[in-house]
Amino acid sequence: MIKISIIDDEQLFLEGLKLLFSNENKVEVVLAENNANDFIEKLEQTKPSFFPDIALVDIQMKPINGFELVAILKEKYPELKLIILSSHYKKNVIGHMIKLGVSAFIPKNANKTLLMEAIEAVYEFGVYFTKKDKDLVQDHLNFRTKKPSIITKDQLSKREIEVLELICTEKTNHEIAENLFLSKRTVENHRQRILEKVGAKNTVGLVVYAIVNDIHPLPPSF
Structure with a gap:
């Protein structure tokens, strides 16, 4: 069973993900919050046996945005694997993913099959990186002035x-x-x-x- 945590300030999206995962026998949601500060606090209080393997993180949040949260989580919990869920699927954002050490970047309009594939790959291999992701980063590098x-x-x-x-x-x-x-x-x-x-x-x-x-x-x- 893959233990999942979710942080997203869109409550309907958060509830939708929880409902989606409730029908999956491979994953279990152990923590879900719509505020980054609450998420960090709850994570600190989580017992080792319930600590998540993977965190799904939104980018656009306040007062702490997704990238700031990723930096905090990587510093405090280097073994926690992170998947970015965002509507901003752009080459410069994908490029920034490399710097932060995020395991995958999934657009919010992705289907359930892709999301589950990414979660399983990140759990198994530590990273989920599609050919499209690779092409976006290479394009980003080739055309930077x-x-x-x-x-x-x-x-x-x-x-x-x-x-x-x-x-x-x-x-x-x-x-x-x-x-x-x-x-x-x-x-x-x-x-x-x-x-x-x-x-x-x-x-x-x-x-x-x-x-x-x-x-x-x-x-x-x-």
Whole structure:
């Protein structure tokens, strides 16, 4: 059973999602709030056995918007996987997703099948990233007039790409060190440099970056 939490200030949309998930035997809604501050407070009080695996987060909220909430959640609960639900499905927003380490970005007009597919993929692989998402980010990078905030793979060394490929297969620093005949400390240094170069906040951001730059394949669809 995949434990889901939802934060959206549109009460009807929130209730609709709860009703939708009530008919699914693969997911359970353990927390649903229409205010980000209440959501954070309730999350802090949640027992480990009921703590959500995934949070569905709206972008346009007040007083804390979705991106601000994501930054807070990633800082406090790095293992919590985040899926953005928004009407603003744009390439610059998708690009920002990489920086924040969000696991998926689903438009609010998506159907139930797509949403469930995304939830299952994020739970299983840590990320759900469609070809359309990939094309949007690549287009965003190709047509920016300013210096890109997300670098291309050409700016990573061969060794950094090798380390990144292994990170994407969920290998630990110790396992990567054994694979590449390096010390664990060297791998840790490579990982940190890659994070700094890419501008990602965590492993999810690195995986999305790797997918966009054809370093790692898209996860299989369900």
